[in-house]
Amino acid sequence: MQDHHSHKHKHKDKDREKSKDKSRDKHKDKHKDKHRDKDKHKEKSKEKERKHDKEERKQGKEDRKQSKEDKKLDKEEKKKGKEKHKAEKASYVEVKNEPLSEDDDIPLATRSFSQTSQDSEDDDQPLAFRKKIKTEAKAEKPVKRKAEDMTSDNEDDYAASNKKNKKIKEEKKAKAGKKPAAVNGASPTKRVKKEKKEEEETWKWWEEEKHEDGVKWKSLEHKGPVFATDYEPLPGNVKFLYSGKEMKLAAAAEEVGSFYAAMLEHDYVTKDVFNKNFFKDWRKFMTHSEKEIITDLKKCDFTHMLTYFKAKSEEKKNRTKEEKQQLKAENEETVKEYGWCIIDGHKQRIGNFKIEPPGLFRGRGDHPKMGMVKRRVMPEDVIINCSKGTAPKPPAGHKWKEVRHDNTVTWLASWTENVQGQVKYIMLNSASRLKGEKDWQKYEIARQLKDSVEKIRETYKEDWKSKEMKIRQRSVALYFIDKLALRAGNEKDEDQADTVGACSLRVEHISLHEQKNGKQCVVVFDFLGKDSIRYYNEVPVEKRVFKNLQIFMENKKPGDDLFDRLNTTIMNKHLNDLMEGLTAKVFRTFNASNTLQEQLDSLTDPKSTVTEKILAYNRANRAVAILCNHQRAVPKTFAKSMENLQKKIDAKRDAIEDAEKSYKDLKKEAKRTGSAASKIAAGKKEKQVEKLKEQLMKLEVQATDREENKEIALGTSKLNYLDPRISVAWCKKNGVPIEKIYNKTQRDKFQWAIDMAGPEFVF
DNA sequence: ATGGAGACTTAGCAGTCCGTGT
DNA sequence: ACACGGACTGCTAAGTCTCCAT
Incomplete structure (x- = not known):
């Protein structure tokens, strides 16, 4: 192995x-x-x-x-x-x-x-x-509903259909059984709920009974998604030029044009496909006369628009403390209102409660569709999923595309995106029971x-x-x-x-x-x-x-x-x-977690300091990231920050040299005079030299660490491939605070593991 | 079988936050 | 106080896999 x-x-x-x-x-x-x-x-x-x-x-x-x-x-x-x-x-x-x-x-x-x-x-x-070849992303597909979706508002109907769901899924999964339960005492214990008090904060769902197969929730209530803000037309002094001449665009074309303008300095605009797609789609948003005039993207001058956007973001950055605080408060307010749902009687955070704003599609790699316009999503595009009788109100003057009550799925809202024709979902945050x-x-x-x-x-x-x-x-x-x-x-x-x-x-x-x-x-x-x-x-x-x-x-x-x-x-x-x-992906999970376990076992020296242990952990983490080929772009500032670090190292080296020299002098002095005071002074200096050397070592380790890490992303494996119980157990066994390994979000996500894994857990 | 839609996980990037050293 | 740079968060694209209709 x-x-x-x-x-x-x-x-x-x-x-x-x-x-x-x-x-x-x-x-x-x-x-x-x-x-x-x-x-x-x-x-x-x-x-x-x-x-x-x-x-x-x-x-x-x-x-x-x-x-x-x-x-x-x-x-x-x-x-x-x-x-x-x-x-x-x-x-x-x-x-x-x-x-x-x-x-x-x-x-x-x-x-x-x-x-x-x-x-x-x-x-x-x-x-x-x-x-x-996939047929062009259809603008509007016929709505397909599950047979058991209720069309009436009758509660019996709801219950009945629930049962039906269950039955269907049960039949299918009859053999699949409840297997995760059996392994290694890791199964959810059937303990009864306790202490309702703090529950709001920490719902120990892992100590509860699981839902029947296929059922994802019994009750689900939420406020619906938050839509992108309306387009704000540019002020009159911000100009768009065509063939060097000023041209006032109608709102629709201006909005789409501004998507492009904002990306003017991005690599995307150097790509033909991007430009071609953008221009083709942009024309769809033009009025007849605009279309007639604007026939060549090369003749378009968006630079004023870009300057304006840049100035605006600069302005944003320079906002006063009060303004910033106010904005923060406002954001918190929307999170409070829209960021949570109540599922099976528990308040849980929603992952992405905002609908994706319009913009230009940024496909990765050589994507044939890059640059296409991702259009604005309206309530009329959105399907809401929730308990009967709890549907959120659509924004004033609008209607939902549909409201359904399907408890065999986990999403709260969905819409079909126009570029690739994929369904997009509003779902719960990873700290939620459903995800956990x-x-x-x-x-x-x-x-x-x-x-x-x-x-x-x-x-x-x-x-x-x-x-x-x-x-x-x-x-x-x-x-x-x-x-x-x-x-x-x-x-x-x-x-x-x-x-x-x-x-x-x-x-x-x-x-x-x-x-x-x-x-x-x-x-x-x-x-x-x-x-x-x-x-x-x-x-x-x-x-x-x-x-x-x-x-x-x-x-x-x-x-x-x-x-x-x-x-x-x-x-x-x-x-x-x-x-x-x-399935195939299980091998990735297994090999990643298994590698972590093995690496930790072999790299961790129980006698070493916490810092060294963390270093060992990161090494193990890195081995996994390399295995899974999790890369990242070298940070833009990498070279510079490395240079700075090197300077520090050099400075430290000089300091050591100086200290060593004066230590020798002091020793000589002590030998010569034999005075207690000079002996003490020499001893002090010696300690200082040691300290400096240690600091140097740390810096050097840091440098290697950073160099080795520059194009490897550790986060992905930590978040998706490494059984958190391995890390939790390792922390507990080695006296490393869990905060050193997982930040707040990660601790939330892995709450279940932190709670259930003891130091003896082995993957 | 095949293909397509749907649901859900996994992925890197970009912007923001925040702690640190000057 | 401020600038810098790394950490963190949010975002959304891009995978995997299942289910269902044909």
């Missing part, structure tokens, strides 16, 4: 200094990267290939897009394509008859693959044509995996030899998920940034090296994952994995799927067969 994660990302993307966007772009387009200088040559041709391939991929997209226009045709096309594909692949893809034997050294190229009758054809077909319980359950499943992971690993290693291609691919992908903590890798639409995970890796994302840096069978991963964050890793793998990968890559183009018979549904279905509740 240990060696499982022994690799580390030695090569970070050094381009991440400054602007991430820039560096990402570079990635995609130029394939820069210093660490690659070595095989520059190779790289170059490869690069060409990739570019070429990218084009092909694009072409493919286009084709598909087009065919979508005529669905019938499309279907036929697909069929044809599939058959063709089948025929093409059949010649090389079948391995069933020839499992790799243990000592198989025949060059792969000379292998011949034949088909046997036992393979059901369909079983072993590539899952071709996976990509789809789920979080707890997540870690319980991860702990279950700990118990069966060895078996699972044996299984997938065995499957590397399977004669069925599908199973081999599955087992290799699972190996990546487990060993490298890769994400599952769902298929993505064409109208999203091109990023991948384990199941969606393409041939172009890995390269195989029989030998690299003295290691055998090295796989180099280089792809963009979630949020277009680059994953680069050189991993020595088992020979069998290496050979399998060679087979998977045979006769494929760079843009082809590496695992052409695999997707996340197949993977998760298999995982669920191995262990109830197991």
Whole structure:
């Protein structure tokens, strides 16, 4: 297990200094990267290939897009394509008859693959044509309601439908059972509620009975969301110029134009896609005559607007104390009114009670939709979810789109966003029971995996030899998920940034090296994952994995799927067969938490000081962050603050030197005179030197720590992957105050763990 | 099976807050 | 008192996974 994660990302993307966007772009387009200088040559041709391939991929997209226009045709096309594909692949893809034997050294190229009758054809077909184009985000989808949503206001009806819900879910989850409960005494104790008094502050929901399966609440009451403030037209002296001439825009166009103006200095506006999308959408907000005049974004001059916004924010910064206080008070007032809900009789904080304001869509990476206008959400777009008879009032003069009472979901309000057509939700804060319980359950499943992971690993290693291609691919992908903590890798639409995970890796994302840096069978991963964050890793793998990968890559183009018979549904279905509740993401949670536990166990010296222990904790945390590839942009001020720190270190060094010198003098003096006073003075100096040295050490540690941390984000793993009970137990065992590890928000979120985990807890 | 919608978790960034050293 | 820089918070995009209709 240990060696499982022994690799580390030695090569970070050094381009991440400054602007991430820039560096990402570079990635995609130029394939820069210093660490690659070595095989520059190779790289170059490869690069060409990739570019070429990218084009092909694009072409493919286009084709598909087009065919979508005529669905019938499309279907036929697909069929044809599939058959063709089948025929093409059949010649090389079948391995069933020839499992790799243990000592198989025949060059792969000379292998011949034949088909046997036992393979059901369909079983072993590539899952071709996976990509789809999402139909344009529909402006208005027909409202789909759950059958059990009540349409009447009858309370019986409510109860009845509740029951129905329960029943439905129960049937489905009958086998899923209450498993988190059983493990390691961690189950919610069935203690009865106690002391109602302080309960408002701290509701120990973890000591209560859980809801029946599928039911998320019994009662839910809230005030509805807060809408973005209305648009405030610009003062008359703030001008927009077109072709150098002043032009007064109507409110609608002015508002959208100002979104752009405010971003004028952002990297986004250097991107064609962004500008194109923005301009196209902007025109939709123009009056007829505006549209006629404004035909070229390049002729637009927003600089006055930007200056105005900057001045305004400067003004904001310079507000007096009183003004600031007043504003704070006002904000607190809205939080008080809208930031809370009452759920099952308890007041709980809402996470995001404000509706997203309009603006320009800021997709990450190479997002095809960046720059599109995200329009203003009105009450008429919003669905409210709450208990019967408690619906909040819509803002004056408005109506809700719908009010429903669905207690099988956790959201309080929702709307459909126009850019991607996704549903957005207002939900509870992470300190709430609803979120906390789920979080707890997540870690319980991860702990279950700990118990069966060895078996699972044996299984997938065995499957590397399977004669069925599908199973081999599955087992290799699972190996990546487990060993490298890769994400599952769902298929993505064409109208999203091109990023991948384990199941969606393409041939172009890995390269195989029989030998690299003295290691055998090295796989180099280089792809963009979630949020277009680059994953680069050189991993020595088992020979069998290496050979399998060679087979998977045979006769494929760079843009082809590496695992052409695999997707996340197949993977998760298999995982669920191995262990109830197991999905791909559980491996990430498990490996992260497990790593933390192991690292803490090995790095913590019980005799060391609290400071040193915290350092050890951060090291452990960092190991996890690296495993999960949690990166961040190097802070803008990093270089400068590092320089300052270095200055301090130098100053300290000088101070030590001086002190040492005077210590020597004093010692000499003491020896010479033999006076008690000078001896004492010498002794004092000695202590001072020691103290200074200690300070220097601390500074140096800090410098290393900061340097090592500059492009690693610790927060994400702390918040989402590390079982808080590990940290809590560690704190309790080592006498480290929990506040040193978790700040206030984090303590709120992990209240349950802080309360229930004793020093003896082990993940 | 497949695809799409829906629900919920995970993610990095940007702006603000706040403590610290000068 | 003030400037600096790191910590924290809020925001919302981007994943995962389930469910349901076809």
